[in-house]
Amino acid sequence: xxxxxxxxxxxxxxxxxxxxxxxxxxxxxxxxxxxxxxxxxxxxxxxxxxxxxxxxxxxxxxxxxxxxxxxxxxxxxxxxxxxxxxxxxxxxxxxxxxxxxxxxxxxxxxxxxxxxxxxxxxxxxxxxxxxxxxxxxxxxxxxxxxxxxxxxxxxxxxxxxxxxxxxxxxxxxxxxxxxxxxxxxxxxxxxxxxxxxxxxxxxxxxxxxxxxxxxxxxxxxxxxxxxxxxxxxxxxxxxxxxxxxxxxxxxxxxxxxxxxxxxxxxxxxxxxxxxxxxxxxxxxxxxxxxxxxxxxxxxxxxxxxxxxxxxxxxxxxxxxxxxxxxxxxxxxxxxxxxxxxxxx
Numbered sequence: 001x002x003x004x005x006x007x008x009x010x011x012x013x014x015x016x017x018x019x020x021x022x023x024x025x026x027x028x029x030x031x032x033x034x035x036x037x038x039x040x041x042x043x044x045x046x047x048x049x050x051x052x053x054x055x056x057x058x059x060x061x062x063x064x065x066x067x068x069x070x071x072x073x074x075x076x077x078x079x080x081x082x083x084x085x086x087x088x089x090x091x092x093x094x095x096x097x098x099x100x101x102x103x104x105x106x107x108x109x110x111x112x113x114x115x116x117x118x119x120x121x122x123x124x125x126x127x128x129x130x131x132x133x134x135x136x137x138x139x140x141x142x143x144x145x146x147x148x149x150x151x152x153x154x155x156x157x158x159x160x161x162x163x164x165x166x167x168x169x170x171x172x173x174x175x176x177x178x179x180x181x182x183x184x185x186x187x188x189x190x191x192x193x194x195x196x197x198x199x200x201x202x203x204x205x206x207x208x209x210x211x212x213x214x215x216x217x218x219x220x221x222x223x224x225x226x227x228x229x230x231x232x233x234x235x236x237x238x239x240x241x242x243x244x245x246x247x248x249x250x251x252x253x254x255x256x257x258x259x260x261x262x263x264x265x266x267x268x269x270x271x272x273x274x275x276x277x278x279x280x281x282x283x284x285x286x287x288x289x290x291x292x293x294x295x296x297x298x299x300x301x302x303x304x305x306x307x308x309x310x311x312x313x314x315x316x317x318x319x320x321x322x323x324x325x326x327x328x329x330x331x332x333x334x335x336x337x338x339x340x341x342x343x344x
Contacts, residue, residue: 036340067095129156206251218248240285250301
């Protein structure tokens with residue numbers, strides 16, 4: 001989820017990236033306009049069968065950062081689709097959400113195992129949940145934090161990651177009805193737990209930190225968007241929307257009042273869409289401005305590079321639905337597709 005702060009002063013744009021799983025943030029929304037629905041030639045990822053679930057941007061070199069659901073590595077990708085390994089930690093099984101803390105030059109990685117990766121523990125799937133923390137510039141390990149041990153009796157899918165102003169990480173669990181918190185020292189705790197987060201299949205997913213002091217979290221199974229207070233995690237509010245974004249996976253906070261939600265499929269509904277939504281009351285409610293339909297490609301998350309909006313899709317559903325004997329021969333190429341732009 002990706003966080004971009006942009007302030008405009010004397011016609012100069014200063015960009016600071018800082019978030020996860022997935023969101024982006026513009027500190028002032030003077031004349032902000034989000035335009036989705038464009039069609040451009042996609043960037044084809046040259047290395048086959050990475051099956052990335054999340055995408056971020058390394059501001060220092062302009063490369064995209066993705067994690068592999070299949071081989072557990074983290075890659076950088078240039079605009080020609082060439083890949084290079086940034087993190088290769090043998091403890092990573094399936095990399096889901098990723099987030100960058102530009103201020104502290106840290107990379108955060110949600111690690112899970114549902115039994116489909118090259119490093120899976122096939123005897124104990126859905127038990128791993130962890131957060132890897134790495135140096136953004138070198139990929140060197142800073143910390144590796146167990147999350148599943150906080151709830152050892154339940155199933156786990158550590159999924160979305162968001163970082164607040166203080167460097168605390170918040171991680172959703174799609175199989176357990178919780179949001180975890182990991183502070184800068186690596187101390188893990190259950191930040192928020194609620195029956196509202198329960199459901200069938202994959203539930204809490206993409207997450208974004210809002211500078212006014214709350215989290216915005218999408219629940220994939222039924223398309224509900226939640227607002228969760230940082231100061232009072234028991235204060236959980238459903239954002240009032242006329243349409244539920246079923247299959248909601250990644251959230252991208254464009255500025256304080258604009259958001260993109262990338263949805264694929266859930267509960268028998270194939271959305272395969274990007275929802276552009278906006279609010280005028282601090283996300284107590286929101287309205288859908290536009291829905292951009294994509295092909296049947298199972299899109300997952302989005303990122304902003306410069307003023308351009310990109311969505312990643314890799315047919316991840318084919319990996320998840322594959323048989324063990326067939327996985328070694330999977331040969332799918334993912335794509336990074338420009339779908340729109342942001343104007344200031």
